[in-house]
Amino acid sequence: MTESVHAHADEKPPGLWRWVVTTNHKDIGTLYLLFALLMFFIGGSMSMVIRTELFQPGLQFTDPLFFNQMTTMHALVMIFGAVMPAFVGLANWQIPLMIGAPDMAFPRMNNWSFWILPFAFSMLLSTLFMPGGAPAGGWTMYPPLVLMTGDAFPYLIFSIHLMGLSSLMGAINIIVTILNMRTPDMNLMKMPLFVWTWLVTAFLLIAAMPVLAGVVTMLLTDRFFGSSFFNAAGGGDPVMFQHIFWFFGHPEVYIMILPAFGVVSTIIPTFARKPLFGYASMVYATASIAFLSFIVWAHHMFTVGMPLAAELFFMYSTMLIAVPTGVKIFNWVSTMWRGSMTFETPMLWAISFVVLFTIGGFSGLMLAITPADFQYQDTYFVVAHFHYVLVTGSVFGIFGAVYYWLPKWTGNMYNERLGKIHFWCSIVFSNLLYFPQHFLGLAGMPRRVPDYAIQFTDWNQVSSIGGIGFGLTQLIFVYIVFQTIRSGSKAPARVWDGAIGLEWSVPSPAPYHTFQEPPKLAEGELQHEGT
């Protein structure tokens, strides 16, 4: 490209208004990521309230009702406000860059799907100040309890509708972009794995989010319009809610992990300087996980009293899902095997992802054993399980992605030393925080309680110390990002010497407009094909 084309490609509208009306995938990606960061801190401060109260037995700081509001809101904010938008932000930035597209397929819808979110979450968070307080029935919203929510109830439902709309628009955009806007040389089996995992995730979103919207609407009509979907006295069934909810809920957990699989499958080959092992089997494993995720939902409900045949079915299908998950882990290790590895911050996050996500997978496998789940269910063991997969899995994946691509986004290199400090503190504190929760659950501590019997004190104290440490550590991350944007050494176009892929063929920072013309795929431009 000539200089003048470059200059034009980098022309941005001036002022703050740009961010409101922008249809540029990079701007929108940035908005999503910043929004997710904000929510990460809001949700995080709620978890600080929880861990502070649980530092000692007895009630010290919170009323039990407020405690329940904190557990409920923490989960909703983290799932729908932090993890999901962060991944959509990554998709916005990276998918067009990785497939050689000029932008997302529907730029205006893209603007919408982001700008709905601040409204949804303002509404959700405002319930904290309403009479009766915020929702306190758990993020799973089981009736009849959730129907006892105060004035917050319709706001909860409506904010979930809005989040669902936003996710759906995002998913449609991603699918159309991936299917229609790849540079002509790139057929499906040449796509980078991050793009593949997002394609599958987007289909999961389209299948799952309307189910959530439907089931919360049924709650709404039960409360205000006299229906009895979930009211036994009116001929309904409270357990039916759980079936519908988890039909959404289990795919939802994979929505939050598949893009992280994609990130890790991108980072490891770069720093091992070796092509991804088993690209095709990675794609098939992703697809089979996605399929299986729709037939395992009732493993969240083993104790509701299902017929034996149903319990057996869901036990077997849940055990089965461990197989494709295992394949992925073996492939990552094989990618590292006989590589030429270096350990920059993104690689550290990716390696820790492989180890800690696997630990979460192990506890998942244990939870799949139905008879044992009759002990584990609704204890801190489950809390430990899903924090291993979601925090040391999804969130660490997001951190890895941010360190990996931040130089491409900002044009500046982050401070490697601080990055490593952030990493090591996070590792130590997150394990202090979550590992003891396995022990607490096995010893018999239920989840969602503000107070506990004294034999649970010791591990709770360890966990709380880890929690506060983990929370404070994240301030380092904010500082690093801020510092990288403001200063930092200039990053080259190909930031990492082992990095392969179209995104590295454009300058750093990536110009405002890229790939106005579809790029040619040079020899060795794809990570999994080797150089």
Place this chain on the structure above:
Amino acid sequence: MVLPGLAASPAQADFALNMRQGVTPISREIYDLHMIILWICVAIGALVFGAMFYSIVRHRRSKGAVAAKFHESTLVEVIWTLVPSLILVAMAIPATRTLIAMEDTSDPDLTIQVTGYQWKWHYRYLDDEVSFFSLLATPSDQIKNRSPKGENYLLEVDEPLVLPIRKKIRFLLGSNDVIHAWWVPDLGWKRDAIPGFINESWTWIEEPGTYRGQCAELCGRDHGFMPIVVEAKTEEEYRQWVESRKVAQRSEQALAEQEWGLEQLVERGEDVYNKICAACHQPGGVGIPNVFPALKGSPVATGPVDAHIEIVMKGKQGTAMQAFADQLSDLDIAAVISYERNAFGNDSGDMVQPAQIKSAR
């Protein structure tokens, strides 16, 4: 604040790591399954992480490692799909066997109906016409850190569920309001108690002893404060206990026939209030603004008696205020209403007799 609590805790339980084996054949089977799957995970983990850390140490550029080029191998990929599948099949067999045994509730020796309430348990011995509520017995001073915590803090009740050992006991679980879950770890399982539905489960306890558990499904504000205590006794002791329960229930009925004085009513009512009502309306009747109404000076507690009786007996739809007609005896309802009308500065001097409640039913 921590120290008194720590000092009182049973030493062997501190820093507990693992699941309890429990005291029933099923709970031991579950423990074994738990240990098998745990060791499988540990073994796989050792292999995978071992290979990975070996690679991290050996295959690093700083040691001059040069990257190989391989990126697939159908053979190993088939192996690491098949081997885990076979391990899982091997695991599924004993798990299936245990699950089938757990679901077999046929031929019980006795049946207990368990009903969850916000926030207490009700037990009915279907073979013996014995029934009672079981409530948290930990004083609120301990919860609010005003006095040292006892050994069984939060895991103690006023009336434990007494069960015979070496009998097949069937449980029928249901709920009066929201979903609860009845869980005693030493028995090996939990089961949801769901309004409008009856769940079944069973146990067979090997040894006499006291086994403690808790509600395991979020059920509202005091979810953390509805423990379960099972006292397992020998057959003989169990029969004695049943007989003494029946005698006590009969003398309670006799009391309700009497005419009561204000002072006696208020005294009894205070106990009932603190056990049942104070969870929401709070000690001192001050309530929680916008969540649970105060009774101190409230229109109901100071207005016409009939309305007061009505709301206590029938509850208020769509709120946490339950219908207490089926939960409390005539005497207790009369006493607690009398108390509420005379305590908290509501000094009305009104009095409600058990007979009045009886006729209002």
